[in-house]
Amino acid sequence: MWCQRLAWLLRGRRGSAGRRWPWLPRGPGPVLAVPARCHPTAPASPCCAWQLHQDHLELRYGSTVMRLDFVWLRDHCRSASCYNAKTSQRSLDTASVDLAIQPQAVRVDETTLFLTWPDGHVTRYGLEWLARNSYEGQKQQVMHPRILWNAEIYQQAQVPSIDCRSFLETDEGLKEFLQNFLLYGIAFVENVPPTKEDTEILAKRISIIRETIYGRMWYFTSDFSRGDTAYTKLALDRHTDTTYFQEPCGIQVFHCLKHEGTGGRTLLVDGFHAAEQVLHQAPEHFELLAKVPLKHEYVENVGGCHNHMIGVGPVLNIYPWNNELYLIRYNNYDR
Known part of the structure; x- marks a missing residue:
């Protein structure tokens, strides 16, 4: 019954080519019950017209139908x-809604739709x-x-780094950091004391810290203390981390505490820009x-660490209602 009701709630979703999702049931064809009407609105408001069908209301508001x-x-x-x-949560029991429900009365004014059940x-x-919340609105x-961005675009943008003190002590510093991160996918904080404790304070300013098989905060260097290429002296090519998690990490914080010798350069790539080119x-x-889903796997048997984790998913993850890319899961080392 719940599957049937959830399918009913989702039955209006369509794919990018206008195809109905194949696993959702088709409803009965529309039956005109009330002629379309255009209601007068305030001069600055878009014209609103509605048409009542057997199982749905067709509403045109501005350019959105x-x-x-x-x-x-x-x-x-x-x-x-x-x-x-107060909690922003639904109180209505969805299972109690009659699947054949129809409103007894419909009224629209300049800003509001009124339905009497x-x-x-x-x-x-x-x-x-x-x-904003209709399926059609979500698609737009x-x-x-x-x-x-690529290297040239990012360099020309001259995205500023944020001073650690401003980041930790002012809302403006935190806001600028978050804006940079959300727009470009990367952001930098300068003058952070080179300790794990100070790095943790900075990370908590952004979000909660997620527990992993490595812990919450950890050091890593080329000592092969863990069964991962990152703990060797080999160069790492482009990749995303934690692809073998069911849900890969969304934000990662890296802080170089000490550097001796040569090497250790960081390579950053905008995967979303690359996907756009493809x-x-x-x-x-x-x-x-x-x-096509790929299996990413992490097998570790080093010292006292014995882990075997598998994450499965496509390289490019997109929202089905508007085809917007939201996650890239790719690590050639872990396939």
Whole structure:
């Protein structure tokens, strides 16, 4: 029953080519119940028109045409009895929603859609909220705006590093760091004292620290104390780390505490920029990298460390509703 209800809630999603997801049931064809109406709006507001069908409401707001299933609308009611605004959590039991539910009355004003349900319950939806949260609205949105770069672009951008004191003690310093990180995928903090303890203080300023098979914070050098190429003197080519985790780490903090001799240069690559090039030059290859799962594996038997971890997933991970790339999982050493 739950699978059926979840499928019903998702049945309006379509793929990038407009194809309905093959594992979701098709609903009955639309039956016109009420003629389309264009309601007067304030001069600065976009025209809103709606059309009632057997199982959904078609709503045009500005340039967005939304197909809003009645079950989805009832499930997303934000009234006090259906949604706890203090915890931002749903109170309504989705399993209690009748799959054949239809509103008894529909009304739209300049900013709000009003639906009256068979039990008399009235739901109010802001039109802007619907435009942002509908399937059609989600397709038009970018979840994570980014600036794609190569060496030349990044050098010309002259992205500033953040001083450690400003980063730790001011909201402006933290904000600038986070903006750099979210836009470019990398960011730098200068003048951090060369200790693990100070590095941990800095890391906690960004987020919680995730426990791993290496611990929460750890040293590494070319002593082969762990069964990984990173603990050798061999150069490392381009890769992403922790591909063998079920969920690879999203943020990594590196701090060079001491350097003697030569070598040790860091190679940074914008994988999203590389993926964009593949998409334009060989879209069939992009599709292959986004669909075919690869197994990444970490096998360690060094000293007292015995670990065997496997992570499976495609190289390019994209949101299915707007084809936006959000994660790259690739490490040729661990395949």
